[in-house]
Amino acid sequence: MTAFRAFARLAALALTLWAQAAAAQLGGVYLGLGAAEGWRLEIAAKGDAYAVVLTEPDGAARAFSADRLGDSAEGVATLSSGEALLRIAPEAVGARVVAIPFDGVRTLDAGRTRTLAFRREDVALPQQPKRFLPAPTGPVRAFDARAFVESYPFWEPQGALWAYEALEPRHRTVIRLFALVQADLLWKLCQSPQRGAGLAEALRGQGVVCADVVNAVAAAQAGGA
Known part of the structure; x- marks a missing residue:
């Protein structure tokens, strides 16, 4: 069995956590x-697009049109931080909103991507775990492993990465x-x-790269896992 197929099976198992997401549709109000x-x-x-209003914490409402891309949407909006492509x-x-800002020559600046x-x-927040900690706002030297496992599902990817890198090997x-947690x-x-x-170490342990992870999850979703 190839590394990709092995991880695809692992991803299919993990998709039990995301089964509802496959059937989810955009529409309504989100906080x-x-x-x-x-x-x-x-x-x-x-029609074939979405009318979107994104209101920032200062109350500034940014209205824009987003193209329909399958179950997702993509459009350009002018935020307080500047113009950005929103997926x-x-x-x-x-x-989930991925914001990729444009630089001064209107080229996408992937290094400043935010998720x-x-x-x-109408969805109530689950009770936070007893060991819950907020995500790091930058690289840290150490992080409690038990708190990490209970907290990372509430975090955005960058904070989760900083904490994961700080765990003891x-x-x-x-x-x-x-397997389920790892996937x-x-x-x-x-x-x-x-x-x-x-x-990088975790990916080597599975014999994959991030592209394999993304492709495996996409394949499992397409297969109705």
Whole structure:
């Protein structure tokens, strides 16, 4: 069995966590989570496109039209930080917005990509775990492994990567023993705009690269896993 097929089976198992996301559709009102706290997202289908209003924490409402791309949407909006390409994808109980800013010559600056998580307005937040810690806002020297496992599902990818890189190697090894957690974790870490030695080690352990992770999850979703 090739490494890709092995990981595809692992990803198919992990997709039990995301089964509802495959059937989710964009539309309605969403509220920001984590780094997007204070943001509000409104989406309405409009023919082959979407009418979108993204309200920032300062109350500034940014209205724009987004093209329909399968179950997702893509459009350009002018935010307080400047113009950016926004890719909006449905999640099981909300939506994920990937914002890729344009630089001074209107070229996409992937290095400044941000991922913002939103929940539907009518979805109550789950109770935070007892060991919950907020995501790091930058690289850290150390992070509690048990708190990491209980907290990372609430974080955006970049914060999860910084914390994962700070875990002791022996703790990362233990995490790899739990296939479902490892598959879900790799899926999140591979969405981070930055990469590190810890992620590279985890990928080598599976014999894959991030492109394999993304392709395996996409294939499993397409197969109705």
